[in-house]
Amino acid sequence: MKVYFDNAATTAIDVQVLDLQYELQRKYYGNASSIHQLGRETKVIIENARTTVARLLNVSPSEIFFTSGGTESINTLVAGVVNQLKPLSIITSKIEHPAMLQSLTTQAHQSGCVLQFLEINAKGIINLDHLESLLQSWNGAQVLISLMHVNNELGNLLPLKKVSELAQKYHALFMCDTVQSIGKYPLDLGAISVDFAVGSAHKFHGPKGIGLMYINRKNAIAPLLLGGTQERNMRAGTENFANIAALAKALELAYSDMENHLNHVQQLKKHLIDRITAELPNITFNGNTEGFPYILNLGIPKTEHNEMILMNLDIQGIYLSGGSACSSGTLKPSHVMEALGLAERCRPLRVSFSKYNTLEEVDYLVDVLKKY
Ligand SMILES: Cc1ncc(COP(=O)(O)O)c(C=O)c1O
Numbered sequence: 001m002k003v004y005f006d007n008a009a010t011t012a013i014d015v016q017v018l019d020l021q022y023e024l025q026r027k028y029y030g031n032a033s034s035i036h037q038l039g040r041e042t043k044v045i046i047e048n049a050r051t052t053v054a055r056l057l058n059v060s061p062s063e064i065f066f067t068s069g070g071t072e073s074i075n076t077l078v079a080g081v082v083n084q085l086k087p088l089s090i091i092t093s094k095i096e097h098p099a100m101l102q103s104l105t106t107q108a109h110q111s112g113c114v115l116q117f118l119e120i121n122a123k124g125i126i127n128l129d130h131l132e133s134l135l136q137s138w139n140g141a142q143v144l145i146s147l148m149h150v151n152n153e154l155g156n157l158l159p160l161k162k163v164s165e166l167a168q169k170y171h172a173l174f175m176c177d178t179v180q181s182i183g184k185y186p187l188d189l190g191a192i193s194v195d196f197a198v199g200s201a202h203k204f205h206g207p208k209g210i211g212l213m214y215i216n217r218k219n220a221i222a223p224l225l226l227g228g229t230q231e232r233n234m235r236a237g238t239e240n241f242a243n244i245a246a247l248a249k250a251l252e253l254a255y256s257d258m259e260n261h262l263n264h265v266q267q268l269k270k271h272l273i274d275r276i277t278a279e280l281p282n283i284t285f286n287g288n289t290e291g292f293p294y295i296l297n298l299g300i301p302k303t304e305h306n307e308m309i310l311m312n313l314d315i316q317g318i319y320l321s322g323g324s325a326c327s328s329g330t331l332k333p334s335h336v337m338e339a340l341g342l343a344e345r346c347r348p349l350r351v352s353f354s355k356y357n358t359l360e361e362v363d364y365l366v367d368v369l370k371k372y
Contacts (some may be wrong), residue, residue: 003361005320008180008201008295008352011050014205015120017250019205023240032239033228042241057197058183058190065213065234066244070179071099072087072224073213076235077145077175077196078103080221089114091134094339095124095156096148100177101335104146118147123288124154124340128162135170143172149187152182152230153336154287155183155295155352162191162234173219179203179211184294187261195219199245199251200349205354206250210243234273246321257355265353266293268362272351275366285368286340294353299346306372309347310372316368321350 007242024045030038032046036333054061067073080098081087090104094371108115116134119127126147135143145167146240160176167174175196181187182197183204184209195218200211209262215221215234223225227236269289273296276283300306310322324333333343344347351365 001361001364002317003357003364004320005318005351005357005361005365007205007354007355007357008155009321010202010349011205012356013202013207014250014253016253017206017246018330020249021246022241022343024245024263028241032241033230039056041057042239044076045241045245046239049244052248053251054267055213056251057187060217061212062232064178064370065215065231066239066247067211067213067235068209069202069211070097070177070198073175073198073211074099074234075103076224077198077213077215077221078107079196079224081173081175081196082128084111084221085144085219086111086142087113087173087232088141088371089134089138090144090146091116091118091131091172092146093095093118093148094150095154095336096146097152097177097179098335100146100148101336109192121338123154124336125288126158126287128166130161131163132142132166132170135166138170140171142169144170144175145177146177148177150178150185150295151287151336153334153348155292155298156288157181160194161192168193170304179316180292180295183251183293184258186258189214189360193358199247201247201250204254206247207243210240210247212247219230233305236263251292256349260291261355264355265357268353268357269293269296271359271365272296272362275362276369278365284346285335285337286342286346289366293306296351298349298351299342300369300372302345302347303372306347307372309349312372313349318365318368322348327348 012262028042031044032043050061050064054064119130173195176194178197179200182199195216197214223234224237280300286297286299337343
């Protein structure tokens with residue numbers, strides 16, 4: 001049996017998305033910046049995709065910019081916000097994705113703005129009272145809050161509405177790394193006060209190497225990539241029109257059946273928790289299990305026998321990660337596990353589901369885990 005439980009790292013492309021991508025690549029090749037008909041054809045494909053994405057996220061098409069993925073979106077936004085909007089402080093957490101943490105650290109260091117980390121509890125839940133007291137202490141000066149919607153290792157879900165209300169109350173900018181939630185979890189950017197958000201198609205059954213950034217129209221920032229005037233001067237470089245259309249198609253498919261997929265993975269997660277609680281009581285759950293249904297982080301008690309557990313699971317056809325994607329397949333403790341003080345205590349196993357997983361696969365995982 002082959003079981004793919006590493007969907008937080010990346011997902012399999014949906015065949016409908018792949019078919020569209022292939023068909024578009026076959027039919028069209030014009031450069032969207034060319035003013036002749038072939039260029040205009042690809043330009044229309046891009047703008048239609050932007051309209052679709054904007055409709056699904058409930059924002060204006062002028063607030064959506066296509067990029068090469070989550071990492072580029074985050075780097076662009078952080079550099080733009082720090083350099084143009086000049087916050088005196090950035091409030092974040094130690095369990096953000098490395099793309100965010102490294103961008104924030106580098107930009108804060110270069111600009112001299114203060115980087116402040118919020119208190120988190122043993123489950124990785126952010127202390128919102130601490131957030132409010134830090135916001136208060138800046139007394140109206142420009143502050144940037146950068147917190148992720150779904151933690152990619154733990155599956156913790158940020159109380160997005162509460163954070164956005166605090167941002168509004170203290171006139172702070174709010175950047176949300178929504179890479180894990182866009183396309184999997186309802187996200188109405190028009191209804192909440194978020195200034196910047198990001199998405200990556202390969203997390204929701206789209207192609208790799210294509211993503212988006214949302215920039216609320218109140219904010220104007222400069223691009224990271226310089227050159228042509230593509231993406232209304234926000235991202236130079238010839239657009240990958242087929243990937244852009246594929247991203248929009250993948251998002252459309254995700255939104256058309258989101259509730260069913262959420263219910264399905266919730267059922268898988270509950271079944272895994274129930275079986276582990278009953279049959280493998282030594283295994284703990286890292287993070288807040290009440291969070292995002294697509295991710296469950298298991299803490300395997302350390303023994304000499306299970307040092308190579310990831311590799312052994314791999315041999316038995318079960319593919320998952322120990323920490324985040326970058327540490328996938330290695331035993332190096334992730335910065336998230338270190339921040340929670342869990343690195344020494346257990347071997348983390350992140351099980352991340354998709355719409356394609358089944359209860360039989362969950363049963364197979366539990367049966368194999370019993371050997372360790
Ligand atoms: C929370 C989060 N942010 C950012 C990224 C980076 O996205 P990409 O792989 O599209 O560069 C990831 C990918 O693992 C992620 O999980």
